[in-house]
Amino acid sequence: MPAAETAPPVTAFMLIKTTPEWLAMTPQERVNAFATQVIPAIKAKTTGVRSRFYDTEFYSTRVTDVWVWEADDHDAYQLLIDALRETPFWDRYFEIVDLLVGTENGYARTYGLDPVATITT
Template sequence: MPAETTQAPVTAFMLVKTTPEWLAMTVEERVRAFTTEVVPVVEAGTTGVRSRFYDTEFYSARVTDVWVWEAEDHRAYQFLVDALRETPFWDRYFEVVDLLVGTENGYARTYGVEAVTSIST
């Protein structure tokens, strides 16, 4: 199988921790802040990006949430981070603890082999 010549999608696992300012808000205030202060900036500054959110505060004291961002390429991911940094999300409502960025099955693309996967039923 030949290696793909197109750029692979980028997946970023953004590990964040809520700040006291975020936790001091009511749930309604948090939803309003996110939908009015963060989402419009991200939507205006990016294309080709989707997100999913995972709560981890029940299992970790260091990271309260993992935000998974899937971007169609590295440029789209860069625009996403640039947009987020212009919002209160970045270092005001959340501390960005770590960014783990990669491409799914990159080794398979590099070596021109089939990706190894598992299926359990």
Template sequence: MPEEPFEATVTAFMLVKTTPEWLGLSVEQRVEAFKTKVLPEITKRTNGVRSRFYDTEFYSARVTDVWVWEARDHQAYQLLVDALRETPFWDRYFDVVELLVGVENGYAKNYDLDTFATVTT
């Protein structure tokens, strides 16, 4: 059953670099590994998280991908990281270069201010 939509409390930008082991897999093997070795652990250990993935290897040699994780709360994020550490994702398929964790518009929420965003057309 699909999870109910939620407002993310925590957003984590996980900057990673692919390893030779990951790159040695075919595209089909990578998809299979993600579907069978990574996703089941995430699903089993936490809920209230969603993700988006960005390829950056075109522009950076240090970071090849940015995984954006949004979590319902801090515990859901912590359980996600624990789950990932129990899979080959962590330190076998990818080196975690940096974790940048933040709260969207935290300043505005803390000071009861309107949020500001840029939209151009």
């Protein structure tokens, strides 16, 4: 990679499943747990990450939610995962079913092509 270029952002699709402990809480208890136990840990340990959260439990039983993360680089992503592992989110409130991590249009960057698989109608 030429020195003038920066590393592409890292995108992670975190496939997760709620646990009985999480489901036993009221919706307000869940919000409070997330706001007091998860978010502060993320903000304290990393910068350069953004997320979106998708409910999938009405379409799938194996995965109840998909948490999509974008990190500025691999270091920010690693710090995010380290932060999450130190909270009850990781394997207590949610089971991490799979992590699908990649970079958007990596093939296009590698071969100097336009990203033909990115489509907008």
